[in-house]
Amino acid sequence: MSITILAIESSCDETSAAVIRDGAILSNFIANQTVHEQYGGVVPELASRAHMQNIVPVIQAALQKAALAPGSESTGEAAAHMLLQSVNAIAFTQAPGLIGSLLVGAQFAKSLALSLNVPLIAVHHMQAHVLANLIEDPKPEFPFLCLTVSGGHTQIVLCESPLSLKVIGETMDDAAGEAFDKSAKLLGLPYPGGPLIDKYARAGNPNRFKFPEPQIPGLNFSFSGLKTAILYFLQENTAANPRFVEENLADICASIQHRIVSILLNKLKAAALTTGIDQLCIAGGVSANSGLRQAFTEMGEKYKWKTFIPAFQYCTDNAAMIAMTAHYKYLAGDFVDLSASPTARAEW
Incomplete structure (x- = not known):
């Protein structure tokens, strides 16, 4: 039946x-x-x-x-x-x-x-x-790790079966999606700003500006300090040059995106090394970000891990x-x- x-x-x-x-x-x-x-x-x-x-x-x-x-x-x-x-x-x-x-x-x-x-x-x-990762082939095998990233949540989930899921790492304050959107707002970009940062970042230099990476123990995340650092960075530079954002938008977006992605993937890498699991997935709205998708795939290739990303619509x-x-x-x-x-x- x-x-x-x-x-x-x-x-x-x-x-x-x-x-x-x-x-x-x-x-x-x-x-x-x-x-x-x-x-x-x-x-x-x-x-x-x-x-x-x-x-x-x-x-x-x-x-x-x-x-x-x-x-x-x-x-x-x-x-x-x-x-x-x-x-x-x-x-x-x-x-x-x-x-x-x-x-x-x-x-x-x-x-x-x-x-x-x-x-x-x-x-x-x-x-x-x-479980959006189970909709289309190829599908991950259990157990697998999933980095779930959205506007309201940032988590690393250990998946032992479709209904046996355990959060082993999560944000202690803000979510990665919120960091993208708040950064976009600081840059004067319209809502929703996260996809626009992704768009402009493609033409920018991700190493042009350096933003701090929070040193949070274990597998947890924090993005509040990064948002504050971006705010102070923009205030300082626009005070010296009112056209700073306009003249450097692509590089700023690329640098912000690069840091958010590195925070996410460094924790996911630590989770994989700690658990010994080589099946890795990403999910959530931020998993549509092209910078995250590319860096995630490259990380998998580097460490010989199997990586899975849902189609954009999922x-x-x-x-x-x-x-x-x-x-x-x-x-x-x-x-x-x-x-x-x-x-x-x-x-x-």
């Missing part, structure tokens, strides 16, 4: 739905929210309102796309309706995230599960980022990773009842 799951992701400002059948992703639709650009960051109230507008058309699109999979006898809305009636479970992101955004996805998932009389599966967002927040996690939870019989509530913060 095939196992088909509809998954919903709504933890921040992307509304996404995906359909998975027997571990294969059939569709993955994402609706982005541009309303936040004028505010320089995600506004929680506006995000939850946008989710309410987007969730129905996104789910319809995901179902219609999945209904076009080989073996389907019809297409369009009728096929989408037939597919919905045949799903075996509904999955949703339970935590962490913006509570208003999470509530939209959770309540919609509960309503669907109740109306279809199928089980409900709650998924931890950060666990799902890790790096940022998406429902395919929720669906993949839900697939393994379904096999394990890990369901929740309708009393399950989303939460803004949650440990693994």
Whole structure:
């Protein structure tokens, strides 16, 4: 018997739905929210309102796309309706995230599960980022290490099985994604600034400016000191030359990116050497950064480690990773009842 799951992701400002059948992703639709650009960051109230507008058309699109999979006898809305009636479970992101955004996805998932009389599966967002590495071939073998890097989290995760994940290193203050975005803001770049730093860095010299690397013991990270160092660096140089940023933007971006990437990969290298694990992955929104992807691949080649990077569409927040996690939870019989509530913060 095939196992088909509809998954919903709504933890921040992307509304996404995906359909998975027997571990294969059939569709993955994402609706982005541009309303936040004028505010320089995600506004929680506006995000939850946008989710309410987007969730129905996104789910319809995901179902219609999945209904076009080989073996389907019809297409369009009728096929989408037939597919919905045949799903075996509904999955949703339970935590962490913006509570208003999470509530939209959770309540919609509960309503669907109740109306279809199928089980409900709650998924931890950060666990799902890790399992994004299992969506496409080649896949890592267990055990593997995953560097999970996003706007709100920076972690090194030891993965012994799809549902046995342990955080062995994490940020003590700010996340790497936040360091990218705050640095971009200091440079006067519009939101979201992290991808723009990546863009300008490609034309810059990463060794032009030197920024400090925090000496944090163990496998933990810290980025607050780096952000402060960047702030003071820009204040000092723009005081001497008001056009400093404009004249040196590419080199500044390349140097900032180089330092953030080195902080991340030095810790991941230490984790690999400590555990003896040679299967390494990256995940999360920052794993879409070209500098990180290139340096990560080069590190793997240098030390003869096997490295894995999700496709771009599975790096940022998406429902395919929720669906993949839900697939393994379904096999394990890990369901929740309708009393399950989303939460803004949650440990693994």
